[in-house]
Amino acid sequence: MFCKPHRDRYRQMSNESPPTARSLNAMTDLEKIEFARSPFVKQLQMTAGTYVTTFRWSYVHATLDTQRWRNGSAFFIDISGRIIAVTAAHVDRLYLKGKQMARGKIACQLGDLTFNPEARLIAVSDSIDIATFSVSADELAQIGKQPFAVPAGDWPPPHPSPARPGHMGLTAYFAGFPEDSRLWINSQGDQFRAVHRWRTDRQRVGSPDLHAL
16 A cells, blocks of 8 residues: 555664554554554655645735735645646636635735736636646755656546555555644734645545545
8 A cells, every 4th residue: 555665664763564554444443543643654744744735815905905824835846857836727727716806906926926826827627626837946955855757658647546556555645734724923924734634435434535446
């Protein structure tokens, strides 16, 4: 269920083989919670956090005369040197809706980078809920995140399916900054908390943070 680098790292940290999807599903709720709090999972959370950042914007509502803050998440892929930021299409649509309702300018940031989504848009698809944007290598360095490196011949990636050889038993790990996890501090700024989830295409494990096939 884990890719080889994670399997090797798990063995180094625990001196045993990593759990399989079946063994995770057989755990009690308390065992799943204990595993989710293990040093290995905490390190996996830290690693996942190096790939994802906030996509946020703020504006003054023209009618209500109130300051609004909205946000989503974004990650990055590097396809033979071309850096692409990826977020959900509905996040891009919310940004555009906010711009229509704004009195004056709308401020948008990708991480700590001032960002103009309309000028950087590559493509958007509502059917698969994905929007992509161009980002330079220097800008990515300023944001302080790393991309998923993808060889040109491996793009687009195959759709994950248990019917595909090698896909059965694999687990997807999600990390992001959903809007409901944002903490309002004051008018000068917010605090963003990362949320992590395990997911596969069949069965959810009892802990809210663990999902396995």
